[in-house]
Amino acid sequence: MGQGRRRAALHERIPGGRDGRRMLWIALINKTGTGLWMGVAALYFALVAGLPVSEVGILMGISGAAGIAGAPRAGRLADRHLLTHVLIAAQLLQAIALLALLTTHDFALLLLYSAVGSLADRGANVLTKLYAARISGTERIRYQAIQRTVSNAGWAIGGLAAAGALTIGTTHAYRVLLIGNALSYVVMTVLTLRCAEPPSPSQVVTASGVAEAKDSTPTVIASNPWRDRTYLLFTATETLLFLDDAVLQVGMPLWIVHATDAPHGLAPLLLVLNCLLVVFCQVSLARLAPTPHRARALLVPLAACFMTGCLAMSTSAGGGAPLAIAALVFATIVLTFAEMLHTIASWELSITLAADDAQGAYLGVHGLASAAQRSGGPLLVTAVIAVGAPAWPLLGALVIATCAAQRRVVRDRLPRAALSVHPITVSEH
Structure with missing residues (x-):
C-alpha cells in the first residue's frame, strides 16, 4: 500500500495527469530516436548515399531552411483542427520521410525527402509545445522543465547508442540507426492516439471528437x-x-x-x-x-x-x-x-x-x-x-x-x- 501511495503521489506531481505522463514518454522516445540519427545524418549522406561533402552541406542547409515554414503552418492547423490529429500527421510524415531516404541515392530526391522531414519536425515541435501548454495550465513552466529534462535524457540515450553503432562502421549500421529513428515516430503515433484532445481557449471539443469554435460557428482565427x-x-x-x-x-x-x-x-x-x-x-x-x-x-x-x-x-x-x-x-x-x-x-x-x-x-x-x-x-x-x-x-x-x-x-x-x-x-x- 505504501508503495502504491508513493507511486500515486509521484503521478500527481506530473502536471497534465495521465496525458501529461504520456507526453513525457513521447518526448523521451522522440529525442532518443533523434539522438540515434542526427549525429550520423551527415555521415549517412556522405558514406552510404555517396554524396560529396559540398552536396551534403547544401542538402542539410536547404532542408533545414525548408523547416522554417513548418512552425507557422502547423500552428494555424492546430487552431482549426484537433491538435492531436495534426500532431499524429506530423509524426507519420517524419517516419515516411526518413524511410524514403533508404530508397534512393539521388541528390534531388534526398533533398526533397529531407526537406519534408524537416518541415514536419519543426511543425511537431510547435504542436508538442502547444499541447503541453494546454494540458498543464498554471503549472506549464514546471511541466515544460520536466519535459525538457526527459528530452535531454533521451538525447543522451540515443547519442550513446549511436556512438556504439558507429564502432561497427558498416553501411548496415547506418541504415539501422535511420530505421530506429523512423520507428520511434511510429511508437510516438501510437501513444499520441491514446492522448485526449486538450482544451483550447478558442474552441470546444464535442462528444464526437469534433473541434468547434466556442460560438458554435466554424473556427475563425480572429487574431493575426x-x-x-x-x-x-x-x-x-x-x-x-x-x-x-x-x-x-x-x-x-x-x-x-x-x-x-x-x-x-x-x-x-x-x-x-x-x-x-x-x-x-x-x-x-x-x-x-x-x-x-x-x-x-x-x-x-x-x-x-x-x-x-x-x-x-x-x-x-x-x-x-x-x-x-x-x-x-x-x-x-x-x-x-x-x-x-x-x-x-x-x-x-x-x-x-x-x-x-x-x-x-x-x-x-x-x-x-x-x-x-x-x-x-x-x-x-x-x-x-x-x-x-x-x-x-x-x-x-x-x-x-x-x-x-x-x-x-x-x-x-x-x-x-x-x-x-x-x-x-x-x-x-
Whole structure:
C-alpha cells in the first residue's frame, strides 16, 4: 500500500495527469530516436548515399531552411483542427520521410525527402509545445522543465547508442540507426492516439471528437500574429537568444579543434556535461519564474551568463591545454545555464503574449525563431570563430543588447495578474 501511495503521489506531481505522463514518454522516445540519427545524418549522406561533402552541406542547409515554414503552418492547423490529429500527421510524415531516404541515392530526391522531414519536425515541435501548454495550465513552466529534462535524457540515450553503432562502421549500421529513428515516430503515433484532445481557449471539443469554435460557428482565427508588432519584435529577439544552441553544438567543437590546445575528445564530453546539467537543474530553475513578470526578469541573469561564457571561450585560446580545458568546461556550464534560463523565459513569454483565439498561430510564428537560428546560427558562430578570440565578447555584447531590447518590447504586454492562464472549457454535447 505504501508503495502504491508513493507511486500515486509521484503521478500527481506530473502536471497534465495521465496525458501529461504520456507526453513525457513521447518526448523521451522522440529525442532518443533523434539522438540515434542526427549525429550520423551527415555521415549517412556522405558514406552510404555517396554524396560529396559540398552536396551534403547544401542538402542539410536547404532542408533545414525548408523547416522554417513548418512552425507557422502547423500552428494555424492546430487552431482549426484537433491538435492531436495534426500532431499524429506530423509524426507519420517524419517516419515516411526518413524511410524514403533508404530508397534512393539521388541528390534531388534526398533533398526533397529531407526537406519534408524537416518541415514536419519543426511543425511537431510547435504542436508538442502547444499541447503541453494546454494540458498543464498554471503549472506549464514546471511541466515544460520536466519535459525538457526527459528530452535531454533521451538525447543522451540515443547519442550513446549511436556512438556504439558507429564502432561497427558498416553501411548496415547506418541504415539501422535511420530505421530506429523512423520507428520511434511510429511508437510516438501510437501513444499520441491514446492522448485526449486538450482544451483550447478558442474552441470546444464535442462528444464526437469534433473541434468547434466556442460560438458554435466554424473556427475563425480572429487574431493575426503577423499583424501583432509586439509579438513579431519579441520573436525577432528570440532568434538571437537561441544562439546558445549553435554555440554549444557547432561553435564549441570547432573552437576546440581550430583555436585551442584542448584535446579533440573533450568536445563530446562537453555535450554530455550540457545534457547532464539540464537533466539535473532544469526543473529546479523553473521555480524561478512562477509568473510572466518573473520570467521577464530572468533575461538579466541570462545575459550575464551568456557574456561570461563568451569571455571564457575567448580565454580558452590563451595557450596551454590545462587553461583551455578549464575555460571550456566553465564556458559550457555558464552557457548551459543561459540556455536553461532562456528556455524558461521563452516558454512563458511566448504563451503569455499570444492571443487566446489564435494560440497555435502565435506559437507557430514564435517557432520561426528557433528554426531561423538553426539555419543562421551556425553561420554566425563560424564567423566568430574565423575572426578569433576578440569576437566572442562582441557576440556576448550582442546578446546583452538583445535581452535589453526584449525586456522593453514585452514590458507593456504583460498582465497585471500573477498568472496569465485563462479558463478553458470542454463541451459535453
